[in-house]
Amino acid sequence: MNIAVCVKQVPDTSSPGRLDPSSHTLDRAGKLMLDPSDEYGVEMALQLITAAGGGQVTLVSMAPHNEVSGLRTALAMGADKAILVSDDALQGTDALGTAKVLAKALQRVNADLILAATESTDGYTGTLPVQVAELLGLPSVTFAKRVRVEGGNVLVDRQTEAGYDEVTCPLPALVTVTAGVVEPRYPSFKGIMAAKSRPIEQLTVADLDLSPDQVGWSGAGQEVVSVEPAEARQAGEIVVDEGDGHERIVAFLEQLKVI
Amino acid sequence: MATQRIMVVAESFGGVALPVSLELLTKARQLAPTVEAVTWGDDTAAQLGEYGATKVYTVGDLGAALPGVPVAAAIAALIEQGGAPDAILIPATYDGRDIAGRLSAKLDRSVLTNVVGLEAGLVSEHAIFGGTEVLKARFTGAAPAIFVVRAKSFAAEAADGADAPEVVAVDVPDQGASNGAVVTERHVEERTGPKLDEAAVVVSGGRGLGEAGRYQLIEDLAKLLHGAPGASRAIVDAGWVPYAYQVGQTGKTVKPTVYIAAGISGATQHMVGMKGAKNIVAINKDEEAPIFSIADLGIVGDVGKVLPKLIEALKARG
Numbered sequence: 001m002n003i004a005v006c007v008k009q010v011p012d013t014s015s016p017g018r019l020d021p022s023s024h025t026l027d028r029a030g031k032l033m034l035d036p037s038d039e040y041g042v043e044m045a046l047q048l049i050t051a052a053g054g055g056q057v058t059l060v061s062m063a064p065h066n067e068v069s070g071l072r073t074a075l076a077m078g079a080d081k082a083i084l085v086s087d088d089a090l091q092g093t094d095a096l097g098t099a100k101v102l103a104k105a106l107q108r109v110n111a112d113l114i115l116a117a118t119e120s121t122d123g124y125t126g127t128l129p130v131q132v133a134e135l136l137g138l139p140s141v142t143f144a145k146r147v148r149v150e151g152g153n154v155l156v157d158r159q160t161e162a163g164y165d166e167v168t169c170p171l172p173a174l175v176t177v178t179a180g181v182v183e184p185r186y187p188s189f190k191g192i193m194a195a196k197s198r199p200i201e202q203l204t205v206a207d208l209d210l211s212p213d214q215v216g217w218s219g220a221g222q223e224v225v226s227v228e229p230a231e232a233r234q235a236g237e238i239v240v241d242e243g244d245g246h247e248r249i250v251a252f253l254e255q256l257k258v259i
Numbered sequence: 260m261a262t263q264r265i266m267v268v269a270e271s272f273g274g275v276a277l278p279v280s281l282e283l284l285t286k287a288r289q290l291a292p293t294v295e296a297v298t299w300g301d302d303t304a305a306q307l308g309e310y311g312a313t314k315v316y317t318v319g320d321l322g323a324a325l326p327g328v329p330v331a332a333a334i335a336a337l338i339e340q341g342g343a344p345d346a347i348l349i350p351a352t353y354d355g356r357d358i359a360g361r362l363s364a365k366l367d368r369s370v371l372t373n374v375v376g377l378e379a380g381l382v383s384e385h386a387i388f389g390g391t392e393v394l395k396a397r398f399t400g401a402a403p404a405i406f407v408v409r410a411k412s413f414a415a416e417a418a419d420g421a422d423a424p425e426v427v428a429v430d431v432p433d434q435g436a437s438n439g440a441v442v443t444e445r446h447v448e449e450r451t452g453p454k455l456d457e458a459a460v461v462v463s464g465g466r467g468l469g470e471a472g473r474y475q476l477i478e479d480l481a482k483l484l485h486g487a488p489g490a491s492r493a494i495v496d497a498g499w500v501p502y503a504y505q506v507g508q509t510g511k512t513v514k515p516t517v518y519i520a521a522g523i524s525g526a527t528q529h530m531v532g533m534k535g536a537k538n539i540v541a542i543n544k545d546e547e548a549p550i551f552s553i554a555d556l557g558i559v560g561d562v563g564k565v566l567p568k569l570i571e572a573l574k575a576r577g
Contacts, residue, residue, distance in 0.1 A: 017388055024394070094369050124508060125372045127407070130327065130360025139439035140327070143353050145502065158325075159502050160353060161272060163448035167325065169440035178509070180496030221369025221400035225382055230393045233553045236539070238546070241560025246569035249519075249540055252556045256538055258460060258484065258517050259576065 001055035001149065003045040004111035005079065006102055006129065007038040009063045009070030010122040017122060024224035025092060026122055032063060034070035037117040039184035040177050042074045045115050047182060048149055056080045058109045062090065062101050068200055075195035076187030083108065087204040092217035095123075099131035101215060104208035106136065113154060114174040118143055133174040140174040141167050145181050262291040262381060264344040266403070268330070269296040269307050269315075270352055276303045276310075278456075279350040281415035283408055284310035286377055287348055288418060295344065296424075297337075299330055308424035309417045315424045318431060327357025328438040329431040334358075335365045336432050343402040346381050351409045359407045371396055372407040373508075373531075381406075389527035389549070390534045410456065410512045411535065448501050453487050455504065460486030461515045461536070463506050464494060465529075467522020467543055467562050471499040476566040477521060483573045489513065489533075491523045507532035522562040525550030542566070 009032040011017060018027040034042075042057070049055040059074050059082035071082045083105050090101065106114060114133075119126035133140035145164065146157035154175055156167045169175075187195070205215060213219055239248055253259045265287040269280040280296075280303075287294040288311040296312035298304070304315040318333045334347065347362070349355045351373065363370040376384030378395075381404050385394045398404040455461065462484065464477035474494070481488040489511070490504040506513055507529040518536035523529060525541070525548055533539070534553055541554035542562050551557040558565055 019387075019392075019394075095372075096363050096367070096369050099364060118509065125370075126356055127360035127363060127370050127372055130357055131364040134331075134361045134364035134437065137435070137437050139437050140357070141325070141440050142327075142357055158353075160445070161277075161503075163446040163501075163503065165442045165446070166444040167440050168443050170436070173439070178496075178502075179492065180498065221398055222371055222396055223399050225395040225397055227387075227392055227394045230386065230390055233534070233539075234555070236551075236553075236555040236557055238551050238554070238557035238559060240546070241542075241558050241565055243564075243568075245542065245558040245560045245565045246572050248556060248558060249542075249565075249569055250572050252538075252540060253484070253517065256517060259573065 001049060001052040001113070002058065002109065002111045003048060003055065004058045004060050004106055004109045004114045005038070005041045005045050006114065006116040006132070007042065007059050007061045007070060007074055008035040008120045009033065009061060009067050010035045010120060013121050019227060023092065024227060028064055032067045032070055034073040035117065035121050037119070037121050037179055038074070040179055040181050041115040041117055042077050042079060043182045043184040044147055044177050046078045048113070048147065052149060058083065058111065060102055060105045060109065062086070062098055064091070066202060071200055072195050073187060075198045076191040077185055078191060081198055082200045083203060084200055085203045085208065089205050089212055089216045092220050093215045094220040094222055095125045095128050096131055096221065097215045097219045099128050099135055100210060101208060103132050103135040104210055105203065106132065112171045113149065114138070116174065116176050118176045118178055129174055129176045138172055138174050139169050141169050142176040144175050144177045147175055147177065147181065262345045264293040264295065265291040266295045266297060266334070266344040266347045267312065268347065268349040268355060268358055269298045269303065269312070270350050270355060271298065271301050271303045274301045274303070276306050277350060277352070278415060279352070279410040280307070281310045282410070282413040283348040283350065284312055285415050286413040287311065290377065290379060290381070291345065297330065297334055299326060304424055304426045308421055310415065311418040311421060312424050315426050316429045317426060318429050323441045323443070324438055325357065325440050325442065326354040327361050328434050330358045331361035331365055332434050333429045333431045334362055337429060338366065338403070345402050346404040346406060349405065349407045351407050356407060359405055363405055366403070368403060368405055369398060369400060370405040370407060371398070374406045374408040375412045377406065386531055389530040411514050448503050450503065452482065453485065455487045455489055455506070456511045456513055458487035459516045460484040461489050461506070461513050462486055462519045462521065463489035463491060463523060464521050465491035465523030466493040467524070468494070469563060473563060474499055476570065479570050480519070480566060483570065486515070491526070491529050520550050521566060523550055524548040525553070
């Protein structure tokens with residue numbers, strides 16, 4: 001079985017994000033890392049390949065400046081190879097444009113199953129995987145909290161407002177996995193060493209048979225009008241608990257007439 | 260050009276429209292003279308009419324299919340026949356996001372998600388970086404503008420003297436393989452007490468509780484305050500509580516009178532879902548926790564010590 005995992009390389013998630021003041025796009029100039037929410041898709045792919053008795057896991061990513069550090073992390077976890085699309089012409093690409101790029105790259109993989117996170121940690125648009133599925137004419141099951149492959153179908157427990165649905169979907173298909181669906185492994189030293197020699201195929205827009213007006217600023221169907229600081233909440237009172245913290249809360253609730 | 264017509268994707272559950280569907284209809288009415296709804300499953304046309312839909316397109320019973328593919332296909336077919344509305348408003352629910360993604364790719368139109376406000380001229384508002392900044396955006400391409408809107412972004416108000424809407428059945432063109440997913444069984448996770456997104460008091464717990472067993476403190480406190488228990492994504496991911504408890508970006512948006520965050524540091528993911536609460540109480544042992552920046556009352560302390568005392572004090576009041 002062959003599985004493709006869409007992964008995003010994002011700015012360090014432990015530091016607050018920043019918009020480029022002129023372009024209003026997220027500042028991705030610094031070092032990028034594997035989006036933590038993508039670790040679940042990579043882990044799920046590795047587990048499904050093991051359960052299937054063999055196959056390949058291919059990472060597919062689009063990033064500026066030929067960034068590969070996040071891909072190396074996922075390769076060190078155990079993925080076999082990666083495709084990276086990087087091109088200055090992609091600056092300003094919106095979610096649909098990104099979906100077009102990834103769909104073209106995914107066509108080269110011919111995977112039985114495509115996995116992605118439900119949304120990225122930096123932009124959290126949350127529509128890209130389904131856009132990819134539509135562009136490829138594939139069925140999709142989003143918000144998976146459990147995934148198995150059985151007899152040419154992917155079986156998914158899909159989160160719903162009320163609980164969850166059991167969903168059966170014929171392969172090939174695309175599935176988005178929620179955080180927590182599996183426990184991602186840490187790359188071993190052996191894995192990190194092996195990752196250095198695993199192939200990363202680097203592609204440009206021209207390699208993907210996409211016209212330049214479908215991507216980048218010209219392909220983006222949306223623009224930022226303004227960015228302003230949000231109305232700040234009135235600064236509250238912060239007190240250190242000296243054994244009386246609960247009394248402060250009771251008084252506060254009384255004042256609000258909640259109790 | 261003035262906005263003429265807005266289409267609202269009106270999701271329902273258990274025979275009634277979701278509150279967010281009614282919120283979107285209300286907002287659409289303020290922005291355009293003609294408001295239409297697209298729905299599937301149960302017949303909610305009368306209710307959608309009360310909130311301003313003059314025409315309700317119904318895709319009917321989807322059987323075991325997931326809504327994303329057939330509903331998007333039906334909307335695309337409507338647009339092919341009758342032209343595009345200026346905008347399509349879609350609730351930020353699981354199925355709503357599926358519909359938006361499918362529709363966007365099908366129509367080759369961009370999509371703006373996580374919308375928390377809409378102004379005349381179809382300018383959308385988005386809370387970014389945990390709600391510390393507000394970004395405004397608009398579409399530059401041809402109609403329709405596709406917006407995915409978070410629940411509770413607008414108040415729902417019934418329209419004055421609304422007539423019963425015209426109901427139009429819509430056929431779903433065959434979608435072949437892309438509509439191959441089938442629901443084989445639906446599970447409802449029961450919970451007692453007020454609903455998380457409707458409760459006046461919400462008490463949420465996070466990783467700072469230390470262990471799954473301590474979540475009982477959250478349940479107990481919520482019960483004493485006649486509120487609903489909630490959770491951060493961290494402890495949902497860790498399997499301490501079901502997903503239905505999650506407050507935040509990928510969970511519920513809540514706007515209670517009082518929100519008590521216990522052992523929650525205040526990740527962007529969480530803050531987006533609760534910063535609209537009227538009053539926020541935070542208990543966290545790390546005084547640098549971001550949650551304190553939006554708390555009306557912050558207690559720097561161990562939730563394992565503060566919560567039991569708080570529970571005892573409330574019980575003593577009877």
